[in-house]
Amino acid sequence: MVVSREMGASHENDSEAKFDALRRAFSAALLMGDEVAAEVAIRDALDANLTTAEIDTHIVVPALWLIGDLWERGEIGVADEHLATQISLRILALQREAQRTFRERPTHKVMLATPAGEAHDVALRMVANLLRGAGYEVVMLGADVPVHELAGFAERNRPDVICLSATMPGSSDSVLVAIHEIQQAWPSATYVIGGRDLTSRLRSRPGIDVCSGVAEAVEAVDAAVKRADLN
Ligand code: B12
Numbered sequence: 001m002v003v004s005r006e007m008g009a010s011h012e013n014d015s016e017a018k019f020d021a022l023r024r025a026f027s028a029a030l031l032m033g034d035e036v037a038a039e040v041a042i043r044d045a046l047d048a049n050l051t052t053a054e055i056d057t058h059i060v061v062p063a064l065w066l067i068g069d070l071w072e073r074g075e076i077g078v079a080d081e082h083l084a085t086q087i088s089l090r091i092l093a094l095q096r097e098a099q100r101t102f103r104e105r106p107t108h109k110v111m112l113a114t115p116a117g118e119a120h121d122v123a124l125r126m127v128a129n130l131l132r133g134a135g136y137e138v139v140m141l142g143a144d145v146p147v148h149e150l151a152g153f154a155e156r157n158r159p160d161v162i163c164l165s166a167t168m169p170g171s172s173d174s175v176l177v178a179i180h181e182i183q184q185a186w187p188s189a190t191y192v193i194g195g196r197d198l199t200s201r202l203r204s205r206p207g208i209d210v211c212s213g214v215a216e217a218v219e220a221v222d223a224a225v226k227r228a229d230l231n
Contacts, residue, residue: 018048019058027063030084031076038087042094052095052133053215056126060088061214064122085122092125099133108225111159111189113141113150115174120167123194127163127217134218147178151185159189161224163217166195172202179208190224192217 022045029037045055064084071081110131112124121143128140139157141150154162162182166172175198179191193202194211204210209220 018050019054022048022050023059023062026059027066030063030067030087031070031080033080033083033087035087035090038091039094042091046095046098052099052126052130053218055095056130057213057215060091060126061123064088088122089125092122092129096129096132099129108161108221109137109139109157109159110161110163110221111139111141111154111157112163112165113145114143114165114167115150115171115178116144116146117174118166118168118171119143120195121165123167123214124163124165126214127194130214130218131163131221134222136221147174147181150178151181154182154189155185158186160228161221162189162191163221164191164193166193166197169197171195172197188228190228192220192224 022041025044026038026041029035029041041059042055045059050058067076067081067084070076071078112128114121114124124143125140128138132138139159141153145153162179164175164178166175172195175193175195182189191208192211193208194214194217198210199212202208202210209224211217211220
């Protein structure tokens with residue numbers, strides 16, 4: 001028992017060391033605007049059999065947060081931040097190519113968007129990747145979508161689950177307005193939502209699951225779909 005606990009701890013240390021090395025390599029590549037080095041870091045992560053959720057959570061997300069902190073402190077410029085974001089978005093595409101898709105849940109459709117005024121959609125793109133990998137049919141509308149468009153699109157396309165994200169102050173109000181409008185047009189959907197402005201203000205309630213990280217998305221959508229299937 002003692003031995004297996006020690007082995008468990010050393011396995012965790014190994015994983016942490018692996019995440020740490022890859023996170024440093026990826027962050028350095030973003031800071032230098034070196035797309036090739038960024039891709040090498042992510043290919044190393046894929047070769048080390050890290051899952052998409054692990055790569056997002058332990059490598060790409062902290063690197064982007066670091067970029068944001070340096071940008072806020074004026075240590076890097078807007079162009080550096082934009083380049084880091086573009087490289088990260090290309091990395092998500094690379095992950096998507098590398099991903100094997102299991103068609104386990106092909107009959108369920110998930111729609112993703114950020115409401116009008118919210119430009120931050122990297123987290124949702126990660127969620128889209130994870131859901132595709134899990135076999136969901138994914139409809140990614142992207143950022144800054146007017147509320148009436150979201151409602152109309154949902155009514156026409158009938159998603160089972162809708163994922164929304166809110167980063168900027170005030171965006172969670174837009175998310176709540178969007179949910180209200182969509183519910184009028186298409187009442188059958190349930191919601192999985194996240195983003196720093198939401199998690200600081202809202203808690204999960206029936207029909208709306210508030211997640212703090214992209215790695216929670218598949219489980220939350222699975223649970224939402226299961227509840228809907230039972231009804
Ligand atoms: C990239 C970036 C941009 C890009 C976005 C491009 C894009 N396609 O998304 C651009 C250049 C457009 C941008 C614009 C702006 N930005 Co900006 N941006 C960032 C940056 C550097 C990274 C954001 C990011 O992608 N993070 C990685 C993602 C994966 O993590 P995350 O969003 O934090 O999400 C986590 C959770 O919240 C959760 N999650 C989020 N959504 C969802 C959804 C679901 C369904 C689930 C399950 C989970 C989930 O999962 C993630 C963790 O696993 C951040 C820095 C930071 N600390 O985040 C600043 C940051 C968010 N931006 C900021 C600012 C101020 C702006 C601008 C106002 C700048 C300006 N003066 O123009 C504009 C506002 C635009 C707008 N109206 O929305 C501030 C926000 C401060 C605040 N809250 O008040 C930050 C924090 C930078 C800073 N430190 O000052 N930005």
